[in-house]
Amino acid sequence: MIFLCTDQNGVSYVFLFLHRHSNSLISLSFPHSFCLFAIGSTISWHKKVQKQEGQMIISLPESCLLTTDTVIRSYLGAYITKWKPPPSPLLALCTFLVSEKHAGDRSLWKPYLEILPKAYTCPVCLEPEVVNLLPKSLKAKAEEQRAHVQEFFASSRDFFSSLQPLFVEAVDSIFSYSALLWAWCTVNTRAVYLRPRQRECLSAEPDTCALAPYLDLLNHSPRVQVKAAFNEETHSYEIRTTSRWRKHEEVFICYGPHDNQRLFLEYGFVSVHNPYACVYVSREILVKYLPSRDKQMDKKISILKDHGYIENLTFGWDGPSWRLLTALKLLCLEAEKFTCWKKVLLGEVISDTNEKTSLDIAQKICYYFMEETNAMLQKVSHMKDEKEALINQLTLVESLWTEELKILRASAKTLHSLQTAFT
Numbered sequence: 001m002i003f004l005c006t007d008q009n010g011v012s013y014v015f016l017f018l019h020r021h022s023n024s025l026i027s028l029s030f031p032h033s034f035c036l037f038a039i040g041s042t043i044s045w046h047k048k049v050q051k052q053e054g055q056m057i058i059s060l061p062e063s064c065l066l067t068t069d070t071v072i073r074s075y076l077g078a079y080i081t082k083w084k085p086p087p088s089p090l091l092a093l094c095t096f097l098v099s100e101k102h103a104g105d106r107s108l109w110k111p112y113l114e115i116l117p118k119a120y121t122c123p124v125c126l127e128p129e130v131v132n133l134l135p136k137s138l139k140a141k142a143e144e145q146r147a148h149v150q151e152f153f154a155s156s157r158d159f160f161s162s163l164q165p166l167f168v169e170a171v172d173s174i175f176s177y178s179a180l181l182w183a184w185c186t187v188n189t190r191a192v193y194l195r196p197r198q199r200e201c202l203s204a205e206p207d208t209c210a211l212a213p214y215l216d217l218l219n220h221s222p223r224v225q226v227k228a229a230f231n232e233e234t235h236s237y238e239i240r241t242t243s244r245w246r247k248h249e250e251v252f253i254c255y256g257p258h259d260n261q262r263l264f265l266e267y268g269f270v271s272v273h274n275p276y277a278c279v280y281v282s283r284e285i286l287v288k289y290l291p292s293r294d295k296q297m298d299k300k301i302s303i304l305k306d307h308g309y310i311e312n313l314t315f316g317w318d319g320p321s322w323r324l325l326t327a328l329k330l331l332c333l334e335a336e337k338f339t340c341w342k343k344v345l346l347g348e349v350i351s352d353t354n355e356k357t358s359l360d361i362a363q364k365i366c367y368y369f370m371e372e373t374n375a376m377l378q379k380v381s382h383m384k385d386e387k388e389a390l391i392n393q394l395t396l397v398e399s400l401w402t403e404e405l406k407i408l409r410a411s412a413k414t415l416h417s418l419q420t421a422f423t
């Protein structure tokens, strides 16, 4: 199978041959940070330069996917089958990636490995001082992610030692933390989803990841719609577009309806004007501007908790989310109206006072966040001046805060117009 595409300037053509029998990528000559353009991904596509809705963007045969089957069929298979307790599917994939990268010219996967990023920008890869500059909720998740990968490394070391007969060099130097981190990020940021499979020689964790060379060059746009899945009839991983693409336009797919914090955490980037972007309001901030002498406050908080209204409270492009306003309305209920709390959760208006107070508090929280965001942007800017080596990481963090500030400004505007109805 031959694939055809252009470089970022849309000038030169690049050919990629997938050898049917060895499954190897014979020729692949495009640089990292490449994206796919609407010239053609297959020969048949090349004939039609404009993609119509519902048409195939790319179809990658099963034999070209890198899955745990690929790993088990390889020289690693015997070691994986022997190892008890069975390694996880993720460990199998990561081990294969590190080992093949180490093999260099000897690896059949060399052309693919060469176009993979050398380093990633997921929070797990950021310097701790940069992680410190992330919004609180993301910072906590970033720290969890780091702890998770560190634990993954620590718990895999004995398995790596068992692979020593395969290598001349000490396995510790091949399967280092940084090598495993690179492989983990490769899988995390690039793998496509396959329906879960179960293999005796692997642990019971879901075996759902496959690396899909070439197909994984497609960048994300929250504004496009695609259907992506493995087609059991054609035995190919297929992506169909429900958006139209013109000649020379970059073709995007949608990784999911993710907000920017999720995109940063999982993929290491931020999407500008992302319609799913939002600013999270923590429990501490939620109650910060409420009257401290409210005797029913504990009870109100516990109602919110019991009904799942303490998490995912956000500001978005359209203003405070319905969940945030509902939580605030419940927290602002006057003592004599407390028995109406169920009606609040059902969306009923209790009183003008309740509506107005909750909007006022939402506005105060929004202004608080705007101040905090501006302060963080200043901090990041100072650090960019001082730490040149961290400029890329800091620019990414800066773009996250900048997007949050835009959302807060839009929310403040909406709140202002909602408030005028009560003046």
Ligand SMILES: C[S@@+](CC[C@H](N)C(=O)[O-])C[C@H]1O[C@@H](n2cnc3c(N)ncnc32)[C@H](O)[C@@H]1O
Residues within 6 Å of the ligand: 032, 033, 034, 035, 115, 116, 117, 189, 190, 216, 217, 218, 219, 220, 221, 266, 267, 268, 269, 270, 271
């Ligand atoms: C599946 S890969 C896409 C191909 C990638 N551009 C490359 O050159 O290898 C996913 C990664 O691409 C980058 N990416 C995807 N969509 C992006 C976007 N809209 N803006 C910036 N980076 C994006 C992120 O680094 C993400 O982790």
